[in-house]
Amino acid sequence: MSIELWTLAIATVTSITCALCGSLLLVNRKSMVSEGLSHAVLPGLVLAFVFIRDYNSPILIFAAAVSGMVMVWLTQLIERSRLVDDDAALGIVFAGMFSVGILIVSAKLRNTHFHADCIIDGNLALAPLDRLIVGGMDLGPRSCVVMCVMLALVVAFIVLAYKELKISIFDPILAERFRLRPALLQFAWLGLVSMTTVAAFDVAGSILIVALMIAPPAAAYLLTDRLGRLLVIAGIVATVSSIGGFYLAMNMDVSPTGPIASFSGVMFLIIFAFAPRRGFIATRLRRIRQRSQTIELLILEFIAHDAQRDLSGLKVPQSSLTRCLKRLIQTGFLRETGSDLELTQKAHDRLQQAF
CATH class of the missing domain: 1.10.10 (Arc Repressor Mutant, subunit A)
Incomplete structure (x- = not known):
């Protein structure tokens, strides 16, 4: 495959994975957690890299996921104090954690590819050049393999825990009565969202991650009330956004990250305007x-x-x-x-x- 096709494949897999994670956040009214996670995973990611100095170590993903869960825990801790609003608590925690991560990057990782531009914009155009070679066999771009694994994990989690997720999200009191432990289930999928965020971090950057976790699910929510259909439609919108944004970037001769994020926003605006029941015109x-x-x-x-x-x-x-x-x-x-x-x-x- 050519570099262009590999780039498109990576963008598509990343888009679908982020859209599925964002759909679970949306129906639980936690869409802005994606914004927080895309920033809060940075301290764990860079701290692990400072000590390990290995881009390929799975400890990086684990540390970043832990950092994301710390953000969730701190946010819930501040929310339970009832001294500030939920949005304010999230903003305080993720802004503080992201600033700490930026300081570490600026101080310790100035000469590595963990620079600020990569953190914000991602490195999608160069992702196909980083190959995963095992036993002398080229398995393809490392980012594509990682995101395919994350997509498989996300889909497997949704399929295996679909009924429990529906009950826990839409009726947590009933879930408690059935001893489904909705809080534990929520932490499990938030941990999976954290892992997805850090897996896509180097490729997509914080801007594209947030765009793909919010825009496609929000567009899908305007078209259906059913969770299963929402997941499918969000995946379709994310796929169309990645393809449209990629070819827009090709024509403009720019990095695909911005056009894909913009195209997902355009897709949302089109559905927002013309959705049959919940659209603005209707x-x-x-x-x-x-x-x-x-x-x-x-x-x-x-x-x-x-x-x-x-x-x-x-x-x-x-x-x-x-x-x-x-x-x-x-x-x-x-x-x-x-x-x-x-x-x-x-x-x-x-x-x-x-x-």
Whole structure:
């Protein structure tokens, strides 16, 4: 495979893995934890590297995952104090941990590839050049192999604990009664999210990780209420975002990280605007229709109880009043008798149903 195809493969696998993790965060109302984790794993990652000096050591992933869990624990500890809001607690902890990580990078790792630009933007364009060679056999880019393993772990965890996850996320009290230990299950998948974050950290950077963990799941949530479908749709949106962003980057001759993040945002905006039930346009039309129906009922009730039938007494904009009157006449709810308006039997039936 060419370098371009390997880059696209790495971007796609990373996107799907992050989208699945982000979906679990979204349905548990913890989407911003992805922002915190993408920053909070840095201290554990760089501290482990300072002592080990081995890019390929699995201890790096473990240390970063531990760092992420420390962030979750500290955030929950501050939340339980009830002295600050949940968002404030998360912001305080992850900002503090990320700044500590940046200080360590600047002081101890100035001459390595753990520099600030790599942390923020990632190194996706060069990822295919770092090959995993075992026993003289080239298994492909190391990042692709690592992210495929993480994708397999995430999918396996979701499949094996799907029912328990649904109960723990949507009804933790019931989960406690069934002795499913929702807190332990939550820590397990947050640990998996931490591992995914650090596995994608060097390739995607903090910007792309956050974009892929929030935008595709948020877009999928606008299209479905079911967890299984949400996971599938989020994976599809992430795949389309990675492919579209990659080819956009190719045309612009820039690093793929920014265009992929931007494309995921564009995908969200398109679905946000045109989703059939929860999209902005559908919601706006539904509100306009409901408002028109309310005005129509007010007009019918007013005509039914006011002998003079002076509609100027209704506090409704004249344009809306005229439009609703025309619709009521056209649909057979009102009948014009000279200069007067009269309710039809259809209008009386509608008023009885409404009141």
